[in-house]
Structure formats: C-alpha cells, structure tokens
Amino acid sequence: MTTKIYIPRDSAAVAVGADEVAQMLGQACAERGLPVQIVRTGSRGLYWLEPMVEVETAEGRIAYGPVSADELDDLLNSDFLNGGSHTLRLGRPEDIPFLKRQNRLTFARCGIVDPLSLDDYRTHGGYRGLEQALALQPAAIVEAVTQSGLRGRGGAGFPTGIKWKTVLDTPGPQKYIVCNADEGDSGTFADRMIMEGDPFILIEGMTIAGIATGATEGTIYIRSEYPAAVAAMEAAIAVARSSGYLGAHVSGSSYGFDIQVQVGAGAYVCGEETSLLESLEGKRGQVRAKPPLPAHQGLFGKPTVINNVLSLAAVPTILAEGAAYYRDFGMGRSRGTMPIQLAGNIRRSGLFETAFGVTLGELVDDIGGGTASGRPVRAAQVGGPLGAYFPRDLFDTPFDYEAFAARDGLIGHGGVVVFDDTVDMLKQARFAMEFCSIESCGKCTPCRIGSTRGVEVLDRIARGQGVAAGIDLIEDLCQTLKFGSLCALGGFTPYPVMSALRFFPEDFVARVPLAAA
Amino acid sequence: MPFEIWEEARAREIIAAHATESGSTLRILHALQEAFGFIPEAAIPLIAEALNLSRAEIHGVVTFYHDFRRELPGRHVLKLCRAEACQSMGGDALGARARAKLGVNWGETTRDGRVTLDAVFCLGLCATAPSAMINNRLVGRLTQSRLDALIEQAQ
Numbered sequence: 222m223t224t225k226i227y228i229p230r231d232s233a234a235v236a237v238g239a240d241e242v243a244q245m246l247g248q249a250c251a252e253r254g255l256p257v258q259i260v261r262t263g264s265r266g267l268y269w270l271e272p273m274v275e276v277e278t279a280e281g282r283i284a285y286g287p288v289s290a291d292e293l294d295d296l297l298n299s300d301f302l303n304g305g306s307h308t309l310r311l312g313r314p315e316d317i318p319f320l321k322r323q324n325r326l327t328f329a330r331c332g333i334v335d336p337l338s339l340d341d342y343r344t345h346g347g348y349r350g351l352e353q354a355l356a357l358q359p360a361a362i363v364e365a366v367t368q369s370g371l372r373g374r375g376g377a378g379f380p381t382g383i384k385w386k387t388v389l390d391t392p393g394p395q396k397y398i399v400c401n402a403d404e405g406d407s408g409t410f411a412d413r414m415i416m417e418g419d420p421f422i423l424i425e426g427m428t429i430a431g432i433a434t435g436a437t438e439g440t441i442y443i444r445s446e447y448p449a450a451v452a453a454m455e456a457a458i459a460v461a462r463s464s465g466y467l468g469a470h471v472s473g474s475s476y477g478f479d480i481q482v483q484v485g486a487g488a489y490v491c492g493e494e495t496s497l498l499e500s501l502e503g504k505r506g507q508v509r510a511k512p513p514l515p516a517h518q519g520l521f522g523k524p525t526v527i528n529n530v531l532s533l534a535a536v537p538t539i540l541a542e543g544a545a546y547y548r549d550f551g552m553g554r555s556r557g558t559m560p561i562q563l564a565g566n567i568r569r570s571g572l573f574e575t576a577f578g579v580t581l582g583e584l585v586d587d588i589g590g591g592t593a594s595g596r597p598v599r600a601a602q603v604g605g606p607l608g609a610y611f612p613r614d615l616f617d618t619p620f621d622y623e624a625f626a627a628r629d630g631l632i633g634h635g636g637v638v639v640f641d642d643t644v645d646m647l648k649q650a651r652f653a654m655e656f657c658s659i660e661s662c663g664k665c666t667p668c669r670i671g672s673t674r675g676v677e678v679l680d681r682i683a684r685g686q687g688v689a690a691g692i693d694l695i696e697d698l699c700q701t702l703k704f705g706s707l708c709a710l711g712g713f714t715p716y717p718v719m720s721a722l723r724f725f726p727e728d729f730v731a732r733v734p735l736a737a738a
Numbered sequence: 739m740p741f742e743i744w745e746e747a748r749a750r751e752i753i754a755a756h757a758t759e760s761g762s763t764l765r766i767l768h769a770l771q772e773a774f775g776f777i778p779e780a781a782i783p784l785i786a787e788a789l790n791l792s793r794a795e796i797h798g799v800v801t802f803y804h805d806f807r808r809e810l811p812g813r814h815v816l817k818l819c820r821a822e823a824c825q826s827m828g829g830d831a832l833g834a835r836a837r838a839k840l841g842v843n844w845g846e847t848t849r850d851g852r853v854t855l856d857a858v859f860c861l862g863l864c865a866t867a868p869s870a871m872i873n874n875r876l877v878g879r880l881t882q883s884r885l886d887a888l889i890e891q892a893q
Contacts, residue, residue: 232861232862232863232876233862233863233865233866233876233878235876236861236863236866236869236876236877236878236879237866237878237879268865268866269865271866404862405859405860406860407819407821407822407823407824407859407860407864408821408822408823408864409860409862409864410862410863410864410865413862445768445805446858446860446861446862447862448874483761483764483765484764484765484768485764485803485805486764486767486768486803486804486805486806487803487804487805487858488802488803488804489859500761500764501760501761502760502761503760503761503762503763503764503789503799504761504763504795504799505798505799505802506802506803507802521760562864562865563865564823564864564865564867565822565823565824565825565826565827565864565867566826566827570864570865570866571865572865593827602822606821606822606859636823636864638822638823638826638864639826640826641826644826649822649825652822652825656821656859659859660859662802
C-alpha cells in the first residue's frame with residue numbers, strides 16, 4: 222500500500238531544508254522499495270519544528286520534526302512510515318499544544334491540504350462561503366461582513382463592512398477589489414503562509430467582495446520578496462479560472478469576476494494603501510492625501526475596496542458559518558480571530574491564530590516558551606517596525622486593537638518580535654528612524670528629513686554629546702513626525718522610538734560609538 | 739547569473755510585450771531586469787516612448803523602488819535581512835561579518851564581480867530567523883559558519 226507523506230513547500234520550511242528532505246526521502250524510499258506518495262503542503266505554522274514531516278497512518282497523520290536530510294535513514298529504520306517511535310516523533314499534530322490551543326478559522330486548511338488542489342479545498346469546506354454569498358443580495362453580504370465585526374487586519378483596524386458598503390453605494394461602471402499582499406512588517410508572515418498554503422481562500426474572499434460591491438476585477442499586489450507566493454497565487458488563479466470559479470460567470474452565476482497578480486518592487490511604503498494604488502498604476506509609490514477615499518476614488522480613480530490578505534481570507538468563514546459565529550470569538554470591539562505571528566528570539570516560533578483577548582505575556586511566555594536563546598525576555602515589539610516595544614511590565618496587555626492603543630502601541634498586522642536582554646534599545650530606536658529614512662516615499666517633510674535628523678540625534682546621544690538635550694529633541698521630533706505625516710510610516714515611527722525611550726531610558730546614555738549598522 | 743547583453747531591439751520587444759497592460763511600468767522594469775540583470779540607462783527613453791510618458795517619470799519610477807538596479811550585479815547576489823526579527827537573532831553581527839569578509843558595504847559588488855551584497859528588509863521568514871537569500875534560494879536559521887559557507891561557495 223502506498224503511504225502518503227506530507228512535507229511543506231512553504232518558503233520558511235524550504236529555507237530550513239524541506240526541499241532536500243522531500244527529495245532525499247523520495248530517493249531513500251525508492252531505494253528501499255517502499256511505495257510512497259509525497260504531497261507538498263503549506264506549513265502548519267509550527268516553525269520551530271520545520272521541516273515537519275507528516276505520515277498518514279491508521280491513527281491519522283503522525284508528525285516528525287524538525288527533520289533534516291541526514292536523519293532520514295534513521296527514521297526509515299524506525300519504521301516511521303507506520304508512525305514508529307523516534308526522538309523526532311511529535312505525535313498527531315492536532316495534539317501538539319501549540320496547535321491545540323488555537324482557533325483556526327482562516328488557517329483551518331493551511332498545512333493540511335495540497336494548496337493547488339481544488340478538490341482538497343472543497344473537501345475541506347472551501348467555496349461554501351461563495352455558495353452562501355450567491356444566494357444573497359449584495360447588500361446582505363455586506364451586512365453579514367459588518368455584523369461579523371471584522372476589522373482590517375493590515376493594521377488600521379477599520380471595519381471591513383463599512384468599507385465595502387461605501388464601495389457598494391458609490392455608483393460607477395468599473396469598480397475594483399485590491400488585495401494588499403505587500404506584507405513588509407518584520408515579524409509577519411501570515412499573508413505569505415496563506416497565499417502559499419491555501420491560495421483558494423483568498424480567491425474566494427476576493428470573489429465574494431467583488432459580488433458584494435459590484436466589482437468585476439481584482440488585483441493582488443504581492444511584494445517581490447515573496448516569489449513562491451506569487452507562483453502559488455498565479456497557479457491557483459489559473460485553476461479557479463479553468464474550473465469556472467473565476468471568469469464571466471462565477472460558479473455559473475450572472476456575476477463576473479477575475480483576478481490578476483501584480484508584483485511590487487521592494488518599497489515598504491507600498492503597503493500603505495494609497496501608495497499601493499499609485500504603484501499599481503505604474504507610478505512611484507507616493508502616498509496620496511485622503512480624501513478622496515479609495516472607496517470613492519481608488520485604483521485609476523474608480524471606487525475600490527482595498528483590503529489586507531487576512532481580512533479577505535476571513536470572509537469565506539463569515540459567509541459559510543454566519544456572522545454570529547465569527548463575532549462570538551474575541552473581546553470588546555475586536556471580534557473574530559487574529560492570526561498572530563510569533564517571531565524573532567522566541568523558542569516556539571510560528572503562527573498562532575486565536576480569538577482576540579489573549580495577553581502578550583501568554584503569547585510570549587506560555588505559548589512561545591520564552592526566548593530561543595534561553596536568556597530573559599527584555600522586550601517585545603508588536604505590530605512590525607512601526608509598532609511599540611513593550612517591556613515585561615506591559616505583558617498583561619490583551620491582544621485587542623483598543624487595549625494596545627490605550628498603551629501607546631498597536632497590534633498592526635499581528636507580528637510579535639521577541640528580544641532577549643542583550644538588546645540595545647537605543648540601537649533599536651535608531652534603527653526605527655533609519656528604516657523610516659530608507660523607506661520614506663518623500664512626500665512629507667517630517668518623515669523624509671526628520672527621520673535622518675533622528676538618526677543623527679540618536680548617534681549624538683550615543684556619543685555622549687548632550688544626552689538630555691538630545692532626548693528633548695527626539696521627543697519634539699516624534700511629535701512633529703506623528704502629526705505632520707500623511708501616512709503611518711512617518712506617523713507611527715514615533716511608536717518604536719518613544720516606547721524605547723520611555724520604557725528603557727537606561728539605554729539612552731553615552732556608550733562606545735555605534736558601528737554604522 | 740547569466741544575463742543577456744543589452745540590445746535595443748530585444749528591449750523594445752520586452753517593452754512591447756507588456757506595454758498594453760494596466761499600470762505596466764513595473765512589469766516592464768521587472769522584465770527588463772530579468773533579461774539584462776539591471777535597467778540600462780538606454781532603456782528609459784524606450785519605455786517613455788512606448789508608454790507616452792516623460793523620461794523623467796520613468797527615471798522617477800526606476801529610482802523609487804529598491805529592486806531596480808542601475809548597474810549589473812555580481813555573479814552572485816547575497817541578500818541578508820536587516821529587519822528586527824533577524825536582529826533579535828543576531829542578524830547585525832552576520833551583516834557585519836558578510837561586509838567584512840566581502841570587503842563591501844550594503845548594495846555594493848566585490849571588485850572581482852563575484853558577489854553583490856544587498857540588504858533586505860524582511861523575507862517573511864521571521865520564525866526561522868536570521869535569514870538570507872542567495873541567488874533566489876532562501877536560507878533560514880543562518881549561522882556564522884553557514885554564512886561563511888555561502889560566501890565561500892559563491893565563486
């Protein structure tokens with residue numbers, strides 16, 4: 222009997238050797254005359270265990286990891302094709318506490334299915350949301366999304382249903398759905414994971430958005446750093462098209478909808494929605510002033526829904542299971558689940574999709590197991606390079622848009638980057654300013670020039686040239702950036718800088734000159 | 739990495755293949771760079787002409803985006819992530835080591851044309867940090883010895 226083996230094709234798994242494992246395992250099984258079928262899946266998101274290999278057995282899938290190519294003979298000698306015991310044996314993946322504690326709605330299929338198999342997608346509940354949507358009037362679809370409480374997962378947290386309603390109510394012969402897959406925040410990888418591991422969910426979500434708002438064309442703007450996601454999305458779009466899920470008659474209905482992929486070119490600021498629209502139009506990614514809102518005048522001046530990958534990927538569940546089902550997860554005004562990404566110096570790194578409300582401390586200490594280095598945790602940066610650095614004292618903050626905002630932080634796109642006690646917070650503040658100066662689109666003076674001045678002032682503090690005056694200047698500069706910038710790049714760079722200064726003042730003293738990093 | 743030698747007719751062919759697509763500037767620039775390894779100065783008037791835009795506008799786009807090169811890269815391109823998740827796992831030290839070993843700064847190519855060292859801000863491998871990309875191959879959990887081996891192998 223042929224044994225099915227599942228090995229991720231996810232970029233991060235490949236980066237730690239999944240391709241070699243797949244190739245060598247196929248070879249070793251052939252040499253031993255063992256009939257196997259290797260299926261390449263997405264990642265389950267238990268990255269500290271990647272490459273994680275799963276074998277189909279009588280008791281379900283049994284996982285082994287992290288597997289390296291030179292351990293394969295040993296695994297085969299331990300009868301791992303039948304779930305045999307081995308030091309790398311992890312048991313059933315669903316029983317691993319990290320996975321067991323999650324509420325996987327968006328990521329329910331990721332790591333389980335063959336990403337490009339439409340049969341797999343449908344067998345595991347795919348396209349049920351679209352089916353429901355096709356039975357509803359557009360306004361009722363929009364109402365369901367509003368009722369679900371879904372808010373923009375890109376970071377701004379704007380209610381998705383309101384955005385859709387604005388586009389639905391704006392007349393226009395041509396409207397667009399734009400998916401923001403320019404996932405540039407360090408510490409985030411959920412968009413990449415879902416596009417590589419379950420691309421049909423994004424196609425389904427965008428299709429529902431199109432039907433709900435009267436848009437017939439969709440574009441996914443994917444950053445160039447994600448070539449595997451580009452390939453997976455393009456391949457899945459071709460499958461959906463040939464199966465009638467995209468095209469002039471979506472699923473045999475009177476609605477037409479199609480999707481194309483466009484690749485970015487390494488500009489972080491293009492993750493900002495108006496900059497992204499400029500980039501899609503083939504221009505420099507310079508931020509636009511709002512109003513007009515993209516919902517009124519977006520891509521090529523037409524009414525446009527622009528949503529993050531995770532917002533759109535949440536939609537099929539909302540339609541399939543009902544708004545109330547989704548809304549019942551979460552706390553306060555943060556409803557549903559958030560795919561949180563545990564990254565950096567953390568023992569159990571990976572994707573943790575859970576209802577809003579879990580505290581930062583639970584995420585870092587309990588779920589993440591503390592640092593990978595084994596040293597004490599000193600800080601966690603939440604929400605990417607524009608997010609605040611939280612000290613341990615604030616680890617009781619629940620993962621919730623308002624709770625983080627109340628403490629001068631943000632949840633952003635859900636990335637948590639953990640640092641141990643070797644971190645130099647002056648250096649981190651300097652990096653935030655430097656990053657802003659490198660990535661500024663140049664439109665707003667405080668961001669374009671203030672960021673460079675910020676680097677210089679922090680360097681002067683490090684050299685001991687007027688520490689107190691320098692700190693005053695940084696605070697003043699941050700105020701200017703915050704209130705004098707059109708978008709979040711200039712407007713939020715003060716978060717990491719000011720949090721570093723406020724919570725870790727002991728690091729803002731003269732020291733050995735910083736090496737030009 | 740083998741690239742085509744600049745030829746105007748070939749450039750025009752690439753530009754024409756994309757010129758009718760919406761927002762085609764980035765597509766054209768990506769395609770040209772894939773063919774020639776960089777965006778030759780001579781390509782800019784050709785793109786401007788095909789899209790009915792000014793040369794200044796095309797120049798503006800080329801220089802705005804970090805991806806587009808204005809000169810031929812080395813035979814190998816090593817990208818190291820400089821962003822926070824990789825910093826937390828020792829990325830800065832790896833960056834300093836790579837610069838010292840290659841004798842170049844970020845964005846520069848070794849004098850023998852062997853390696854171009856690029857900084858990148860996030861490859862989305864933040865749970866298997868620190869990370870790198872060598873000639874489009876991703877590398878996670880990078881260590882000093884693995885970095886040394888990557889540099890050594892890039893001949």
